[in-house]
Amino acid sequence: MIADPLLTHAAADYLFREAELLDGRRWEDWDALFAEDGMYWVPLRHDQQDPLNHASLFYEDAILRDVRRRRLEEKHAWSQQPVTRTARIVGNVRIVAQDGEGLRVRSAFQISEWRQGRDQRQLAGHYTHDLVGTAPGEWRIALKRVDLINCDGIQDCYEVFL
């Protein structure tokens, strides 16, 4: 489908703003983008359909996201001494589905992740955002799905939201 260019522009802008919040470690503001029962999901497998009966790298509701964001700012979060820094590029933004209640947006990302004393890590993959809300100003994330190209590979630890 070819979506309305203005809507695509608004969706891209939404994703860029989200990226800025994450790269700025503004966890609370980022979390506020989610709908009340919104989920943040990083599958362990390509094409994984089921987050409940199969392990995931992240499958976090509002409660688990709340713990993670608080932990990242805890004084004695040893693995955040010093903190993780990220910069990401989001592109190829397309609206792939749309109905009266919301839309699905697909994009690709590159994240550079770094901590002092550790190797810089390059992450890449695809985002799928299910946004609910009738107008751009009202969009909330019902599901943010992050498909890493190496989701089923050998991993170093993940700490910050991708």
Added chain:
Amino acid sequence: MADDMLAALVRPDKVHKRVYTDPAIFDLEMERIFGQAWIYVGHASQVPKPGDYWTTLIGREPVVMVRDRDGAIRVLYNRCPHKGAKLVADGCGHAGPLFRCPYHAWTFALDGRLRGVPFRQGYADTGFSLDDPQFSMRPVARIAERRGFVFCSLAEDGPGLEEYLGGALASIDNFADRAPEGEVEVAGGVMRVMQHSNWKIFFENLNDTGHPQATHESSFAAARRTVREKLGGKTPFQLHIIEGNGEPNSFWESLELRCYDHGHSYMDAIFNAPTDAISLEYRGQLEAAYGVERAQAILSMNRHNTIIYPSCSPHTGFQQLRVIRPISIDRTLVEIFTFRLKGTSDAFFQRTISYTNIVNSPSSTVMVDDVEVYRRCQEGMASDGGDWISQHRMAGHDTPFEGGLLGAGISEVPMRNQFRAWASYMGEAVA
């Protein structure tokens, strides 16, 4: 390195840093420990049908576990006897009725025996023979299975699996007994985490009751804040398993640490038996299958991490198995498997998956601080700031029993017990 020098690295209450930092010692460990001990390879449920295979490492040796046509499980070196190519790609898959080498198409029966070689005429009047075992895939020296858990030893001689496991055997039995049908199966995927530290550091951590309060402060403190500020003081299951690390000293002191010969041990469970609807339904299924008394006996064997030295650590209560693969002196691969108890509900399994995601995954808010301190140990050990690693906590207070040692909750006896095994493996002359 001379054996008496090796022995001098292990003292009753401390070990020399070289055991964690010297690549020559790592090489010897591969030969003397991983070349002798029973090593966990995989679970029978990973290869349900003839031809199904799963690859892994025994020490440095790439092996393939395969279901033969007669239903038996074989474990073979993943190496073609022609030019050495690995016969199957790493991971799991299906070989079909034969293994076929991707390089020159030699074929092998699922028990490793050579079946066919192209260009046969070229082998006339040479030293080659179809029946000579040097031209077949080599099986590992010994294989043994307990409740579907498959272990191998690369040494012809040594104690049998049950004798080797001693009191840790009960953890494996209990793992499967917890299923109403008495069987478990691998399900829900496998996670792989690379730790930037020596493999022994991970094993020492598994029963280290002195670390949770300090190491995991960030996650249990954050979980408690969430409980207070967002959940009105109620702790859901997901946060209970994070928050438990913050128990006070008296809690850890009250636990028991039971150690067995060959380096195995376990610590008492740290999470109480849950009484939510899912757990109660499960208890009912278990009682229906076994009777009330037996079900109670199965559930009351409530062990937190069991250490099966030097290859894996089951967590029976949440159906987890962590498999430890040393890669080099300062790299350790940990694979996390989740099991389904046959005869339980999806809801029960979904809680198992939650535990995997929250506690054992590479993105766990809990484990990330473990992995950080392991790495700091590895980096700090290499320094000239000292030569010895302390294991003094309650040293000299271990209570020996037939086949093992008992220690109080805060004792470092599991580490001392591991090094007792380490020294005896490493001290033995190479056969």
